[in-house]
Amino acid sequence: MFLEVKNITKKFDDTDVLKGIDFNLEKGQVLSIIGSSGSGKTTLLRCLNFLETPDTGTIFVDGDCIFNAGDTHKKSFEEIRENRLSFGLVFQSFNLFPQYSVMENLMLAPKLRVKEKVKKEKLPKAELKKMYEEIHAKALDILASVGLSEKVDAYPCQLSGGQQQRVSIARALMLDPDILFFDEPTSALDPEITGEVLKVIKSLAARNMTMIIVTHEMNFAREVSDKIVFMDAGVVAAEGTPKEIFESENERLHHFLASFNNAQ
């Protein structure tokens, strides 16, 4: 198993938001997490990305333990930072850096990273310039792959929501994450432009990017996922292939999917 999540729990004040979440994911697979608002989907995603610290549980990536709530030693921001790099996260509200152009948004983190490396390993200055050029070339490639080559120098405020979200996907891809997470990537978008973002995610799936997607787009989840997890009241209420989920007899799941069909 590439990703193994075991017994994740999380409490906010007196509310149990996650009550013991377990799931696995193979490399190259796409997992969608569905469920109604308040079922704990986003909290789970935030726990996996270290934006929240789970109260219990473990997370293994490729056999390495990257989180263990039982550790007596509390991990520092620096140690978490290292583990973070195997994950990328695309936010519902994009969170692009408004003062930077599209290119600068993409290059900021990788540039800081190589700068740190050059300083640490005392490499010559010329090396740094070469690395910056490589990062720049890579950014152009990635922007082309999300269809935004002509927006290289635009600022986030000049882009539509769909374009901003595609930039934020490109930004996450710049660090070559092992797993890319999406937190309701189309929920802040107008219905007519969700398609362009979903198309990009599909193209990533076609290239065997390992992804975990929290979404309300049922048709999309059915189409793109290898596996779907249905969360309800802080537990995994059902999991399986899209076919298994959408044809499930599970009552809560049935109820949830029916409410979606009625709404559409």
Added chain:
Amino acid sequence: MSFIDITLELLAGFGYTLALFFLTLVLAIPLGMLIAFCRMSNCKPVQNITKIFIWIIRGIPLMLLIFMIYYLPGLLGVTNVFHNVDIYFTSLLKSNEVVKIGSFIAVLIAFVINYACYFAEIFRGGIESIPHGQYEAGEVLGLTKTQIFTKIVLKQVVKRILPPMTNEIITLVKDTALANAIAIPEIIITAKDFAARQAIIWPLFYTAVFYLIFVGLVTIILGKAENKLSYFKA
């Protein structure tokens, strides 16, 4: 006295104003940042002490604060340090008039503390207004906390606080007149002296021109800075 003589004398007075203005700005901004960070500290005692400090400083009229700082060493049983510095420099420079360096330092201390507190609250407002998502985006991209602040948050904060800072800085220009509380020969005192000693009234009105020109310059410069940051929305 000719127009030029009077202009020169007023300009000499305005020199104190400019010196006080620039020194206050240069010193109060870093001190204000420090106070803002203490105010936002996770450590409750630090936070509370800072809150009380800001309350006291903002609650005392600046003029009173100037007197308090000027007389504090005397009250504590030390001699009036600031006055002694005045006397020392006067004799050192063999000047006929009192050289008010000590008094000026007292005024400067009062100004820096006073403005640092106001700036601190503006900085805090700016920093706290930045959406949490900006920090989280930096975190998931593997930036350090320092990098998140300097590379992501700072410029957005500067953009947001420029209008209130412009206000505060203009007030600072005019507040410099309070230096005359302990007889610093700033421009208004100089103009008043013309009225009192020589019955020439118009320099008092003329003084307003100096302030207006300087405030105009400050407004233009800070307006330019605002324009420079208008290319993005935050």
